[in-house]
Amino acid sequence: MADATTTEATELATLAGVIDKKMTRQLKQYLDLCARCAICKDACHQYVATQDVKYLPAYRAELIRRIYKKYFDKTGRFVPALYEGRDPDENLLDELYETTYACTGCRRCMYFCPFSIDTQFILSVAKAMLIAAGRGNEMLGQLADAAIFKGDNMEMFHDVIVDGFKDVEKEVQEITGDPTAEIPVDKQGADILYVALAGAHSIRPAAVIFHEAKESWTLSLFEAANYGFFFGDPVKARKIADRFMDEAVRLGVKEVVITECGHAYRVAEIFHEAWAGKKHPFKVTHVLEKIDAYIKDGRIKVSKAIELPITYHDPCQIGRNGGIFEQPRDIVKAISKDFRDMTPNRQEQWCCGGGGGIVAIDEMNEFRLKSGMKKVEQIRATGAKIVASPCENCRLQMEGLDEVHQLGVRIAAIMDLVVESMPLKGRDAAKV
């Protein structure tokens, strides 16, 4: 019969085995390569704001690296103490939880790392290990499960969701001044499946813009947000994205357009095909790519209606990790008179501190707002009165920063600003 020590050793080895299951050439390289140069310390907004070593990207990865050394590296296996090999015991898991779920996954550290070590990738292994140990973040797990439940039981929610869309449709008719404007749902053969958030705020302005552009579109019954991705479970994450990807196949659309949401775009465009193991029969785009094309092709009319100085914050998942930099700026320039970019910007943009699902983790609120200091400095330096950003998490974080630091700025979604700059018959009669 196994004694307590043997059982504990087996459990530790099982947890360490998560690393082995996730092992790829890429991960091995990341775990072997770190030179501890600490260049990443100046790249991480959380470390810069707190000067706490547990938020140093190299240290976060080091926790996994030490388990790897003890269990999978020849030298570390024989002389673990010399190579700082460690077990995934209670203490290490406690530390791993805090450093891992605090990380926003912005990958700014990777951008500046001389070896391009992807700390977020290493932390995806950490999350898998925490989940295996029953220590995944409860809130993110619950939100992921709720989305999956909704997808598995759509008959239970269909009518209430469509009723909500009908209310928004009336507002769209008022704003456009066109009583025939509609929010199509389940429209077979539409060119575009638009995937919004659950909130009406991401449906209303898009519906106005699609209507004015005379687009052939239909609205997804499912929301784009993916808490399975934040939780760190690729199976849950895939199930959540499958809901609208399967819908797109069923409706035969040519394009899936993701709303102003950072991680949802990255999941749909970068990860989902690999998770599903097959190529999509449609392309995936971000809604701002569509709107930029509508403006440049003359499909919608806009004016430089935004007079206050305006700046743009690149959400990490759309910019650095998604490669979309110019289209949002071109849109903002087309609708405003005084655009002021932040410094640094594009690939080097500072993370605002609101990514990775951290805005849903109550106990991290104080830390999250503290970690946004670089963003506060950047916004202040522009002198802008409006900060435009196409990511819900970024906007929530920056609204919090605005409140705490009295920045006096309006944090806005770009679609809302576009609608404000469009000549619309009914706009004055309703608020968008």
Add this chain to the structure above:
Amino acid sequence: MSDEIKPDLELDLKGLLCPLPMVKVSQRIKDVPVGGVIRAVATDPGAMADIPAWAKSTGNEVVSAGKVGGEFVFLVKRVK
């Protein structure tokens, strides 16, 4: 029937955009005892699917959900 239930906690979620109403209910459910009830008022129509889906998947119970004027009112019971 549900009008007779006295909530243990009132949550004003007006103005919050989905999924935040669901997130807030999820965060605050531990603040009421098992058997206790949260009365939540939201204005985003997305909450009408979000909050019941969260309750079903977590084993809690939406005692009632309905639109009153322009607001969505929920009574959510903590079951476990």
